[in-house]
Each structure stands twice: as structure tokens, then as C-alpha cells.
Amino acid sequence: MIFDAIDRKLLDYLQADSKQTNKELSNKLNLSVTAVYERIKKLEREGYINKYVALVNKQQVDRAFVAFCHIKLVQHSQEYVVKFEKEVAKIKEVLECYHISGDYDYLLKVLVKDMHSFREFMVKKLTTIDHIGSTHSMFVINEVKHTTAINI
Amino acid sequence: MIFDAIDRKLLDYLQADSKQTNKELSNKLNLSVTAVYERIKKLEREGYINKYVALVNKQQVDRAFVAFCHIKLVQHSQEYVVKFEKEVAKIKEVLECYHISGDYDYLLKVLVKDMHSFREFMVKKLTTIDHIGSTHSMFVINEVKHTTAINI
DNA sequence: TCATAATTGAAAAATTTTCATCAATATACA
DNA sequence: TGTATATTGATGAAAATTTTTCAATTATGA
Numbered sequence: 001m002i003f004d005a006i007d008r009k010l011l012d013y014l015q016a017d018s019k020q021t022n023k024e025l026s027n028k029l030n031l032s033v034t035a036v037y038e039r040i041k042k043l044e045r046e047g048y049i050n051k052y053v054a055l056v057n058k059q060q061v062d063r064a065f066v067a068f069c070h071i072k073l074v075q076h077s078q079e080y081v082v083k084f085e086k087e088v089a090k091i092k093e094v095l096e097c098y099h100i101s102g103d104y105d106y107l108l109k110v111l112v113k114d115m116h117s118f119r120e121f122m123v124k125k126l127t128t129i130d131h132i133g134s135t136h137s138m139f140v141i142n143e144v145k146h147t148t149a150i151n152i
Numbered sequence: 153m154i155f156d157a158i159d160r161k162l163l164d165y166l167q168a169d170s171k172q173t174n175k176e177l178s179n180k181l182n183l184s185v186t187a188v189y190e191r192i193k194k195l196e197r198e199g200y201i202n203k204y205v206a207l208v209n210k211q212q213v214d215r216a217f218v219a220f221c222h223i224k225l226v227q228h229s230q231e232y233v234v235k236f237e238k239e240v241a242k243i244k245e246v247l248e249c250y251h252i253s254g255d256y257d258y259l260l261k262v263l264v265k266d267m268h269s270f271r272e273f274m275v276k277k278l279t280t281i282d283h284i285g286s287t288h289s290m291f292v293i294n295e296v297k298h299t300t301a302i303n304i
Numbered sequence: 305t306c307a308t309a310a311t312t313g314a315a316a317a318a319t320t321t322t323c324a325t326c327a328a329t330a331t332a333c334a
Numbered sequence: 335t336g337t338a339t340a341t342t343g344a345t346g347a348a349a350a351t352t353t354t355t356c357a358a359t360t361a362t363g364a
Contacts (some may be wrong), residue, residue, distance in 0.1 A: 014206035050207045054166035061304045092303035097296040144249040151244035
């Protein structure tokens, strides 16, 4: 399968706004509506596009307080790691969790209402998970850039 | 405007899959197609939904190497901060940039092909920005959880 | 009770999807 | 080299589906 310049542009457009009609895209790409349709189906089939989602305004739903939490486990046995990852993935406030290199084991992105609810999250949800050694939290003062679009 | 339990469910569904038809949603929500249509329009109008996007598989487009970079500026004058933020936002490898509390000033999420291209990114793009004092990079070993959906 | 807001089903408009056909490109072969 | 033959991708028209509009009806709250 050949992924060409048109496919790249199409991915750009769909990453920016997936609600554009095939007719709009066909104008931008100088193709017929059917050609656009077939290319999109191909991108979906070949796994370039994972899914289509609505992005929600976190201010509007009262989840504008963003924190990053570093976490160290007390031990790194298979059992502890699997358990921790399973538990942390279940917490709705945790949108992202990465196993990372460096001083800490994990980096979490956490969305809550405010500092008070962050404390609630730490006490009631995060630190109730077993085997956590230490944590270190950083709070987002300002979101300078935030995109889901991969620019290839 | 009243945001009720049905709106919440609707936001959940649209954050999970925005390509569902209003008919499918109307079945799940036990509403008519038009009621679903009007509620979605309301969510868009009131700013609950920012936009609709396609999420791309980073493995498929060769951007599977994820790093988080901490950055400290040499100074924090208005001029330096503004300049840095403007420049870093332009770099396509940087998907996210946060001004954060703590030992470092910024946290960046960076997507590249591999370690070699990460080095290229650091040398050719990031550290060519003026006023950067120090950096500290962490590499993602495993993505345990990654969602764009805010669970309210 | 009245006014407002939300829901419904039907109709209209628009979009997606299918399909037969055509054009361009590469491949096989004499 | 030149010709026949798949193969791939594109096109426009038609069919199917979905979105959008609209008038009427039902809830909801002051």
C-alpha cells in the first residue's frame, strides 16, 4: 500500500476536523467525492485512523485543574507492576499513564476540578493503590500547546 | 441551561466514538433522533464540545517514540517566556507544552520516530530556542493508559 | 393556567455509499 | 520493442442513509 502526499493531507484535515464532508475535502484535495471516500476507508482499514472522537472543553465541565504526578513503586516485581497498572487505569481522573525512564517509574496526567478535589483524588484514589513508594506532583499553570494531531 | 444525565451520557458516547449516527445514539438514550440532534447542537453551541477529530495511530505513521521533556529557562522575564512559548508551539514534534509548578518551568510531550530522531529534535529544534537553561528528558517505556475522554 | 422548553414523527435536504465505467500504470509475453 | 492484460485509482450517477427542518404535541415550571 502506498501512502502518498494526498493521504498525508487528508490525515491532516481529518485530525483538524473530522466533521468535514467528503465534498468539502474533495474541493481541498482536488479529487472527486468518491475518491475521498475510498481514501478515507483505506486509511481506516489500514489502521492509520484509530477512531473519531469529540473533544470536550474541560473548563466547561469543571475539570480545568491539570496535574502531572510522578510515581515510584516500592518494588518492581511483575506482580506489583501489573496490579498498579490495572488499578491506576481504572481511575477516571487519570487520563494518561506512562511507564517512563528516569528517577520515577510512572508519569500520570490527572484532570480534576480544583486543588481540593486533587487532594481528594490523591488521598482517596491514588494512594489507596498498594505498593506506591513515593509521589511528586506538578501543577499546570498554563497550557501553552495541546493538540491530538500528529504532524507527519 | 441545564446539563442533565442524558447530556452526560451523550458526551460519553461522543467522546468514545463521534461517528455514531443519531439513530444509534437515540436507541442508546431512548430518545427520538431529533431530540438527540438538538442536544448535540446544544452541546456544540454552549461550548461543551470543542471539536471533532480523527485520532491517528502513531505506530502506523512512525511516531511511536514518546518523550517528556522538562525545561528550565535561564530567566523568567516576560520577554523570554513569551518568546520561548511562541517558538516551542511551532515545533511539530511537540504535541503538548505546559507551564508547570516545581523544579522545572515547562513540561513537553514530544513525538518522534526513534531515539535518533529524538536527538535530531533536541539538537536542531528544541535547543536552538533561546534562553533555555537546562533540560531533562524522560522516555516512555509503555503507554499504560491514554484517553482523550473526560469522565464527568 | 399560562408560557416556555423539550420531544416527536414526517418531510426535505444533504451526505454517504454503491456501482458500472473509464483512464492510467505496470506486468507479462511474443 | 510493442502489444495484450491485469491492476489500481478515479469519475459521475444512482441508491441508501443520515442530517436537518418543521409543525404539532407533550412536559415542565412559574
